[in-house]
Amino acid sequence: MRILVVEDEPTIAKAVADRLSAEGFAVETAADGPSAVARARETSPDLIVLDVMLPGFDGLEVCRRVQADRPVPVLMLTARDDETDKLVGLGVGADDYLTKPFSMRELVARIRALLRRVERAATLSTAEPVTRLGPLEIDQRSHRVRRDGSEVHLTPTEFDLLSCLARHPGAVLTRAVLLEEVWDWSDASGTRVVDGHVKALRRKLGPDLIRTVHGVGYSLEARP
Numbered sequence: 068m069r070i071l072v073v074e075d076e077p078t079i080a081k082a083v084a085d086r087l088s089a090e091g092f093a094v095e096t097a098a099d100g101p102s103a104v105a106r107a108r109e110t111s112p113d114l115i116v117l118d119v120m121l122p123g124f125d126g127l128e129v130c131r132r133v134q135a136d137r138p139v140p141v142l143m144l145t146a147r148d149d150e151t152d153k154l155v156g157l158g159v160g161a162d163d164y165l166t167k168p169f170s171m172r173e174l175v176a177r178i179r180a181l182l183r184r185v186e187r188a189a190t191l192s193t194a195e196p197v198t199r200l201g202p203l204e205i206d207q208r209s210h211r212v213r214r215d216g217s218e219v220h221l222t223p224t225e226f227d228l229l230s231c232l233a234r235h236p237g238a239v240l241t242r243a244v245l246l247e248e249v250w251d252w253s254d255a256s257g258t259r260v261v262d263g264h265v266k267a268l269r270r271k272l273g274p275d276l277i278r279t280v281h282g283v284g285y286s287l288e289a290r291p
C-alpha cells in the first residue's frame with residue numbers, strides 16, 4: 068500500500084513518514100500544494116495524509132484536484148477541532164480528520180481503518196453490482212452513482228455512506244451505527260463527521276432522499 072504524506076512541517080512529515088514506513092507502507096512525501104497534486108498523479112497512492120495549511124495552495128484545493136482525477140481516500144490533518152468542524156461543514160471531500168497534535172498510534176489506526184473500508188467496499192462490489200432504489204442507481208463495481216440517469220460524482224466516503232443507507236432502505240440508522248459501519252470507529256465524538264457527509268450527499272443528490280430523524284439518525288427514503 069502506497070501512502071502520500073503531504074505536510075510542510077519537516078519534523079512532522081519525517082515522523083509520520085518514518086512511522087508509516089516502519090508499519091510496512093510505501094511512503095511518498097510532498098511539502099506544498101502543487102507538488103502534492105503532481106506526486107498524487109505520478110504515484111497513484113492508495114491513501115493521502117493531507118495537512119490543511121500548505122504553501123502554494125491549501126489542502127482543500129489539493130483534495131479537490133486529486134479527487135477530480137480519481138477517487139482516493141484522504142485523511143486530513145487539522146490544527147484545531149473547530150477547524151475540523153468547519154471543514155466537515157463545507158463537505159470538502161476528505162474521508163476522515165485528525166486534529167494536531169495526534170499520536171502516531173492514532174494516525175496508524177485511522178489509516179488502517181480507512182484502508183479496510185476501501186477493501187470491504189471492493190469485496191461488496193462483486194457480490195451485488197448494481198442497486199436500484201427509486202431514482203437512484205448505485206453501481207458497486209464502478210463506484211458510480213446516478214440520480215434520474217445523471218451521474219453524480221461522490222467521494223469514496225460519500226459513496227460508502229450512501230451504500231450503507233441503501234443496504235437498509237427506509238430504516239433509520241443512528242449516527243453511531245453509521246460511524247461504525249462506514250468509518251469503522253466507535254468514538255461518539257465523531258458523529259459530526261456523519262452529519263457533514265450527509266450534508267454533502269444532500270447537496271449532490273438533492274435534498275429529498277435522506278431524511279433526518281431528529282435525535283436518532285438518518286434514513287434513505289427511496290424504495291426498490
Ligand code: CA
Pocket residue numbers: 074075076118119120121
Ligand atoms: Ca502546515
